[in-house]
Amino acid sequence: MADEIDNAAALEELEREIALLNRSRDFLKFTGKCHYCEHPLLRGNFCDSGCRDDYELEKRQKAQRRYAA
């Protein structure tokens, strides 16, 4: 019985983590432009993985700066 409860809690935790990951990934809405360099796009949020990586990096650096201040 105790094991079942532990498993349920662990599963719930895992599902929450997955939901969070998906939310951060899907958070950007389609604007017709690359979110990093604003190059016009027909679909997607970035020109390529390079723009996506740079955007993520910049976002992380901004977040760190906010916490450091």
Ligand SMILES: [Zn+2]
């Ligand atoms: Zn771009």
